[in-house]
Amino acid sequence: MKNKNEKTSAMKNKILAASISLFAQKGFDGASVSEIAKLAGVNKALIYYYFKNKNDILESLFNDLLQSIQQIAADFANNRKQLLNGSSMPELIDGKLVFNDAEAKEQFIKITKAFYETLVYAMIEQRKLIRILMIESLKYNSKDKHLFKIATLQPDFFGGSDMEQLVNYLMEFYGSKKTRFYLFFHSLVPVFSFAAFYDKFRAIYDSGDEEMVKEFLLVNDLQLRSFIEWNSRIADQQS
Amino acid sequence: MKNKNEKTSAMKNKILAASISLFAQKGFDGASVSEIAKLAGVNKALIYYYFKNKNDILESLFNDLLQSIQQIAADFANNRKQLLNGSSMPELIDGKLVFNDAEAKEQFIKITKAFYETLVYAMIEQRKLIRILMIESLKYNSKDKHLFKIATLQPDFFGGSDMEQLVNYLMEFYGSKKTRFYLFFHSLVPVFSFAAFYDKFRAIYDSGDEEMVKEFLLVNDLQLRSFIEWNSRIADQQS
Amino acid sequence: MKNKNEKTSAMKNKILAASISLFAQKGFDGASVSEIAKLAGVNKALIYYYFKNKNDILESLFNDLLQSIQQIAADFANNRKQLLNGSSMPELIDGKLVFNDAEAKEQFIKITKAFYETLVYAMIEQRKLIRILMIESLKYNSKDKHLFKIATLQPDFFGGSDMEQLVNYLMEFYGSKKTRFYLFFHSLVPVFSFAAFYDKFRAIYDSGDEEMVKEFLLVNDLQLRSFIEWNSRIADQQS
Amino acid sequence: MKNKNEKTSAMKNKILAASISLFAQKGFDGASVSEIAKLAGVNKALIYYYFKNKNDILESLFNDLLQSIQQIAADFANNRKQLLNGSSMPELIDGKLVFNDAEAKEQFIKITKAFYETLVYAMIEQRKLIRILMIESLKYNSKDKHLFKIATLQPDFFGGSDMEQLVNYLMEFYGSKKTRFYLFFHSLVPVFSFAAFYDKFRAIYDSGDEEMVKEFLLVNDLQLRSFIEWNSRIADQQS
DNA sequence: AATGAATGAGTATTCATTCAT
DNA sequence: AATGAATGAATACTCATTCAT
Numbered sequence: 002m003k004n005k006n007e008k009t010s011a012m013k014n015k016i017l018a019a020s021i022s023l024f025a026q027k028g029f030d031g032a033s034v035s036e037i038a039k040l041a042g043v044n045k046a047l048i049y050y051y052f053k054n055k056n057d058i059l060e061s062l063f064n065d066l067l068q069s070i071q072q073i074a075a076d077f078a079n080n081r082k083q084l085l086n087g088s089s090m091p092e093l094i095d096g097k098l099v100f101n102d103a104e105a106k107e108q109f110i111k112i113t114k115a116f117y118e119t120l121v122y123a124m125i126e127q128r129k130l131i132r133i134l135m136i137e138s139l140k141y142n143s144k145d146k147h148l149f150k151i152a153t154l155q156p157d158f159f160g161g162s163d164m165e166q167l168v169n170y171l172m173e174f175y176g177s178k179k180t181r182f183y184l185f186f187h188s189l190v191p192v193f194s195f196a197a198f199y200d201k202f203r204a205i206y207d208s209g210d211e212e213m214v215k216e217f218l219l220v221n222d223l224q225l226r227s228f229i230e231w232n233s234r235i236a237d238q239q240s
Numbered sequence: 241m242k243n244k245n246e247k248t249s250a251m252k253n254k255i256l257a258a259s260i261s262l263f264a265q266k267g268f269d270g271a272s273v274s275e276i277a278k279l280a281g282v283n284k285a286l287i288y289y290y291f292k293n294k295n296d297i298l299e300s301l302f303n304d305l306l307q308s309i310q311q312i313a314a315d316f317a318n319n320r321k322q323l324l325n326g327s328s329m330p331e332l333i334d335g336k337l338v339f340n341d342a343e344a345k346e347q348f349i350k351i352t353k354a355f356y357e358t359l360v361y362a363m364i365e366q367r368k369l370i371r372i373l374m375i376e377s378l379k380y381n382s383k384d385k386h387l388f389k390i391a392t393l394q395p396d397f398f399g400g401s402d403m404e405q406l407v408n409y410l411m412e413f414y415g416s417k418k419t420r421f422y423l424f425f426h427s428l429v430p431v432f433s434f435a436a437f438y439d440k441f442r443a444i445y446d447s448g449d450e451e452m453v454k455e456f457l458l459v460n461d462l463q464l465r466s467f468i469e470w471n472s473r474i475a476d477q478q479s
Numbered sequence: 480m481k482n483k484n485e486k487t488s489a490m491k492n493k494i495l496a497a498s499i500s501l502f503a504q505k506g507f508d509g510a511s512v513s514e515i516a517k518l519a520g521v522n523k524a525l526i527y528y529y530f531k532n533k534n535d536i537l538e539s540l541f542n543d544l545l546q547s548i549q550q551i552a553a554d555f556a557n558n559r560k561q562l563l564n565g566s567s568m569p570e571l572i573d574g575k576l577v578f579n580d581a582e583a584k585e586q587f588i589k590i591t592k593a594f595y596e597t598l599v600y601a602m603i604e605q606r607k608l609i610r611i612l613m614i615e616s617l618k619y620n621s622k623d624k625h626l627f628k629i630a631t632l633q634p635d636f637f638g639g640s641d642m643e644q645l646v647n648y649l650m651e652f653y654g655s656k657k658t659r660f661y662l663f664f665h666s667l668v669p670v671f672s673f674a675a676f677y678d679k680f681r682a683i684y685d686s687g688d689e690e691m692v693k694e695f696l697l698v699n700d701l702q703l704r705s706f707i708e709w710n711s712r713i714a715d716q717q718s
Numbered sequence: 719m720k721n722k723n724e725k726t727s728a729m730k731n732k733i734l735a736a737s738i739s740l741f742a743q744k745g746f747d748g749a750s751v752s753e754i755a756k757l758a759g760v761n762k763a764l765i766y767y768y769f770k771n772k773n774d775i776l777e778s779l780f781n782d783l784l785q786s787i788q789q790i791a792a793d794f795a796n797n798r799k800q801l802l803n804g805s806s807m808p809e810l811i812d813g814k815l816v817f818n819d820a821e822a823k824e825q826f827i828k829i830t831k832a833f834y835e836t837l838v839y840a841m842i843e844q845r846k847l848i849r850i851l852m853i854e855s856l857k858y859n860s861k862d863k864h865l866f867k868i869a870t871l872q873p874d875f876f877g878g879s880d881m882e883q884l885v886n887y888l889m890e891f892y893g894s895k896k897t898r899f900y901l902f903f904h905s906l907v908p909v910f911s912f913a914a915f916y917d918k919f920r921a922i923y924d925s926g927d928e929e930m931v932k933e934f935l936l937v938n939d940l941q942l943r944s945f946i947e948w949n950s951r952i953a954d955q956q957s
Numbered sequence: 958a959a960t961g962a963a964t965g966a967g968t969a970t971t972c973a974t975t976c977a978t
Numbered sequence: 979a980a981t982g983a984a985t986g987a988a989t990a991c992t993c994a995t996t997c998a999t
Contacts, residue, residue: 012983026381030269034969044985049970051983136378139371139436142265149444178445179455185441186434187459194429197378202424205388206417216418220426227466251958273994283960285996294994490962504859508747512990522964527991529962614856617849617914620743627922657933659923664912665937672907675856680902683866684895694896698904705944729979751973761981763975772973 013051015041017065020058025129028136029059059137063147066130070151073123077116098229110225117192117221121214124196131196151189183228191221252290254280256304259297264368267375268298298376302386305369309390312362316355337468349464356431356460360453363435370435390428422467430460491529493519495543498536503607506614507537537615541625544608548629551601555594576707588703595670595699599692602674609674629667661706669699730768732758734782737775742846745853746776776854780864783847787868790840794833815946827942834909834938838931841913848913868906904941 019041023032034055038045052058091098091109100106124131138148195217203213258280262271273294277284291297330337330348339345363370377387434456442452497519501510512533516523530536569576569587578584602609616626673695680686736758740749751772755762769775808815808826817823841848855865912934919925 010983026379028267028269028375028379030267031379033967035967045969046971046986047984055969132378132380136267136375138440139375139378140265140267140270141371141439149440178447181445182441182447182452182455183459186430186437186456187463190433190437191425191430194433195425198425198429200380201377201388202421206420208417208421213421216421217425220422223466223469224426224463227462230462249958272992274992284994285961286959288995289958488962504857506745506747506853506857508745509857511988513988523990524965524992525963533990610856610858614745614853616918617853617856618743618745618748619849619917627918660919660925660930660933661937663919664908664915664934665941668911668915669903669908672911673903676903676907678858679855679866680899684898686895686899691899694899695903698900701944701947702904702941705940708940727979750971752971762973763982764980766974767979 010051012041012043012047015043016048016051016058017062021062021129021133024059024062024133024136029055029133059133062130063134066127066134067147067150069123069127070120073119077119106229110222110229113225114218114222117225118218121192121195121218121221124192125199125214128196128199131193135193135197148193187224187228249290251280251282251286254282255287255290255297256301260301260368260372263298263301263372263375268294268372298372301369302373305366305373306386306389308362308366309359312358316358345468349461349468352464353457353461356464357457360431360434360457360460363431364438364453367435367438370432374432374436387432426463426467488529490519490521490525493521494526494529494536495540499540499607499611502537502540502611502614507533507611537611540608541612544605544612545625545628547601547605548598551597555597584707588700588707591703592696592700595703596696599670599673599696599699602670603677603692606674606677609671613671613675626671665702665706727768729758729760729764732760733765733768733775734779738779738846738850741776741779741850741853746772746850776850779847780851783844783851784864784867786840786844787837790836794836823946827939827946830942831935831939834942835935838909838912838935838938841909842916842931845913845916848910852910852914865910900945904945908938 016037019037020032023036023040026032034048035045037058038048041048048058052061091100091105098109100109134148199213202208203210255276258276259271262275262279265271273287274284276297277287280287287297291300330339330344337348339348373387438452441447442449494515497515498510501514501518504510512526513523515536516526519526526536530539569578569583576587578587612626677691681688681691733754736754737749740753740757743749751765752762754775755765758765765775769778808817808822810816815826817826851865916930920927920930
C-alpha cells in the first residue's frame with residue numbers, strides 16, 4: 002500500500018475542505034480554527050497536527066491552487082502543437098506581435114481562446130479558492146505574493162516540462178512593462194473577479210450557469226482582438 | 241446650525257481615518273477597535289460614543305463612499321448638456337444603442353470617456369475605501385450589498401437631482417441582463433480592481449503614477465469601442 | 480485626591496498578591512493566568528489591562544523586590560554613621576581588610592551583623608518572592624538576571640543616596656573575583672536559601688519562628704569571623 | 719539475564735537524557751513531553767511506553783540521583799576504616815563531639831573533608847539533576863520530598879551495607895534539631911547551590927573549573943572548623 | 958465629550974495522554 | 979518495541995463592548 006502520499010489522510014482533506022468553505026464565506030480572519038474543526042468534524046488539535054498554524058492552512062491551499070494552474074498551463078503547452086497544426090506562432094519584434102499572414106493570426110486567436118476557456122472553467126471550479134486569494138491579496142500588508150506569482154508567470158512556476166519554448170516566449174513578451182500591466186488588469190483580474198464573484202452574481206441576478214460563462218467568454222473574445230490591436234499600437238509607440 | 245454636521249467633530253474624523261487605514265491594511269476582521277483607537281489617538285470608549293459598534297464604522301465609511309460616487313454621477317449629469325452640445329444621445333431599441341449618425345456615436349464615446357476618466361480619478365483617490373469594499377464584498381456571507389448597490393445604480397442612489405432623465409435612461413439600458421452582466425464584469429470590476437490594486441501594483445512593478453492611469457484609460461477607450469460593437473451583436477441575437 | 484499613583488489601584492495589587500502566592504507554590508510555569516485571576520477575584524482580561532503579558536507580572540514583582548533590597552541597603556547606609564560612632568572602617572589594601580585596632584574590628588563585625596540581621600528579617604518577610612526568584616534563576620535558559628543583579632550590587636542599584644562612599648568601598652572590595660565568589664555562594668545563597676526554604680523547613684522540622692532565625696544569625700556570626708580569617712588568608716596569597 | 723535491567727534500553731536512556739537537559743533548562747513545567755521526544759529523537763508515544771506519565775520521568779531521575787548519592791555514602795563508609803587507621807571517631811555526648819585527643823580531631827576533619835570533596839565532585843557531575851531537584855523542591859506545594867530525604871539521611875536511604883554503624887552514629891548526631899538545621903542550611907544547601915549555580919556562575923564570572931572548586935572546598939574547610947567550634951558552643955547551651 | 962477600568966466570550970495554540978496498529 | 983493519528987482540556991492572550999465618572 003504505497004498510496005500513503007496519495008490519500009493525504011482523509012482527515013487532512015476534510016480540514017482543507019472545511020477551511021475553503023469558511024475562508025470563502027468569511028475571509029481568513031473571519032473564520033476561526035474552532036469553526037473549521039467543527040465543520041470538518043475533527044478535533045481542533047488535529048488541525049495543529051497537520052498544519053503548523055492557521056496561516057499554514059492558507060499557504061497549503063494557495064500552493065494547491067498554484068499547482069493546479071501550473072498544471073493547466075503545462076497541459077495546454079503539451080497540446081499546443083496539435084492545435085497549431087501547421088500554422089506558426091507570431092514573431093515577437095520589440096514586444097510587437099507580428100503574424101505571417103491572416104490565417105496565422107486567426108490560429109493564434111483560436112488557441113489563445115482555447116487556453117482562456119480552459120482557464121476560465123478551471124477557475125470557476127476553484128472559485129472559492131480564488132475568492133480567498135483575492136480577499137487576502139487585497140489586504141495591503143499581506144505578505145502574500147501568490148496572486149502576483151500567478152499574474153507574472155514566474156519562471157520557477159514551470160518545472161522541467163517541455164513547454165519551455167512557450168514560457169520563454171511569454172517571458173519575452175511579458176518583459177514589456179505595459180504588457181504585464183495590460184494582462185494584469187485586463188486579463189487576469191477580470192478572470193479572477195469573474196470566478197470570485199460568480200456565485201454572488203448568480204444569486205443576485207439569477208443567471209444560469211452556462212449562459213454566464215458563454216457571455217463572459219464571448220466578451221473575452223472581443224477583448225482579445227482589441228488587445229491585438231492595442232498591442233500593435235503600443236509597439237508602435239515604443240519604436 | 242448646520243455646521244454641526246459639517247465638522248462632524250475632529251475626533252470622529254480621526255477615528256474614521258484610522259479605520260480606513262487599518263481596514264485597508266488588514267481587512268475589517270483583521271483590524272481591532274483597540275488598534276483603531278491607538279492609531280487615531282483617542283480613547284477606545286470614545287469610538288463607542290460615536291459609533292454603535294465596530295460594524296457601524298464600516299457602514300459609515302461605505303455610505304460616504306456611495307455618496308461620493310453619487311456626487312460624481314450627479315455632477316456629471318448636470319454638466320452633460322454642455323458636453324453634448326447639440327448632438328443627441330443614442331436611442332435604446334430593445335437594448336440596442338442606435339445612433340443618429342457617426343458624429344452622434346463619437347459624441348457618445350467622448351462623453352462616456354469623460355465620465356469614465358472622472359470616475360477613475362475619483363476611485364484612485366478613494367482607493368483604500370475601494371479596497372475595503374472589495375474585500376468585504378468578496379466574502380460570501382457578507383450581508384453587505386454596497387458593491388452591488390453601486391454596480392446597479394439603483395434608483396434610490398440618486399436623490400432629487402435633475403439627472404433623473406439620465407438615470408431613467410441608464411435604468412432602461414441596464415434592464416437588459418446581459419448589459420448588466422457586461423458592465424459589472426467588464427467595466428465596474430476592472431475600475432474597482434484598478435483602484436484596489438493600484439498601490440500594490442505600483443510597489444511591485446514600480447510604475448509611475450500618471451503612466452499607469454493613462455495606460456488604463458487608453459485600454460478602456462478601446463474597450464468602450466469594443467463594447468459598442470458587442471452591444472450591436474447581442475442586440476442582434478436578442479431580436 | 481492626588482493619590483493616584485499611591486494606591487496603584489486595588490485591583491492591580493490583588494493581582495500581584497495572587498501572583499506571588501501562586502508562583503511561590505507552583506513556580507511561574509506551573510501557575511496559570513486563569514488561576515491568578517480566580518484567586519485575585521478579578522476578570523482574567525483585567526490582568527492584561529495592567530500587565531502586557533504573564534512575564535510582565537513576574538518582572539514587576541522582581542523589580543519591587545530589587546527596590547526593597549535597595550531600600551534596605553540605602554537605609555542602612557544612612558544610619559551607618561551612628562553605628563560607627565567614632566570607630567573607623569577598615570582600610571582595603573589589595574583586597575585585604577586592615578583594621579586600625581581590635582576595637583575597630585569588633586565594630587566592623589557589629590555593624591556588618593546589624594546589616595545582616597536587617598537583611599535576613601526583610602528576606603523572611605519577602606520569602607515567597609525570594610522563592611520565586613530562586614526557582615526562576617535556577618532555570619538555565621532564564622534570561623533573568625535579577626538574582627545576579629542583587630548578588631553583585633551593581634552600581635546602578637544605588638540611586639543618588641549619600642551612601643556612595645559605602646558603595647564605592649564595596650565595589651573595590653567586590654572587585655576581587657574570589658571575594659565575589661565567596662559572597663555569592665557563602666553569604667547571599669545561604670540567606671536566600673534560608674528565606675526560600677523557611678516555610679518548608681518549619682513545616683517539616685516543626686521549628687519555632689524566633690528560634691530558627693536566631694540560630695541562623697548565630698551561625699552567620701561565626702561565619703563572618705571565619706570570613707575575616709579567610710580574607711586575610713587569600714589576601715596573603717594574592718600578595 | 720540481569721543485563722536486561724542494566725542496559726535499560728538505549729531508547730529509554732535517550733529519553734532520560736533529553737529530560738534532564740530540558741528540565742534543567744526550563745524546569746519541569748516549562749518543558750513539554752513533545753520537546754523531550756523531539757530532543758531524544760523518539761516518538762512521543764514511546765515515552766508513555768516507558769513511563770506512566772510525565773511526572774514518572776522526574777521521579778525516575780530523582781531516584782537515580784538518590785541512589786548515586788547513597789552509593790557515594792556507601793563507598794565512603796566502606797573505605798573509612800583505612801582512612802581512620804588507628805585513630806578513633808569522636809564520641810557523641812549529648813550531641814557534643816568529644817575527641818580523644820588533638821590528633822583524633824585532625825583525623826576527623828581530614829576524613830570529613832575527604833567525604834565532602836567526593837560529594838562536591840559528584841554533585842558537580844550531576845549538576846543538571848541537582849538544579850532540577852532544587853527548582854522542584856522550592857515550589858511549596860511540590861509533593862516531592864527528595865531534597866529532604868537526602869538532607870535527613872533517612873534510614874531507608876541505606877540498604878543492607880556494612881555502613882550501619884556510621885549511619886547510626888550520624889542519626890544520633892542528627893537527632894539534635896539544631897544540628898539538623900545547621901547541616902541543612904550551612905552544609906547541604908551550599909553544596910547543592912554550588913552545583914546548581916555552577917554553570918551560571920561560570921558563564922557570568924568567567925571562572926576556571928578547577929579554581930572554582932578549590933576555592934569552594936577551601937571555604938568549606940574553614941566552615942568545618944567553625945562548625946566544630948559552634949558544636950561545642952551549642953552543646954554547652956544544651957547542657 | 959472624553960476617559961480609565963472592567964468584563965464575558967472568544968482567539969490561536971499547546972498540553973499530556975491514549976489508541977490502534 | 980515503536981509509531982502516526984487522534985483527543986479533551988488547558989494555555990496565554992485578545993476581542994468587542996460597557997460602565998461609571
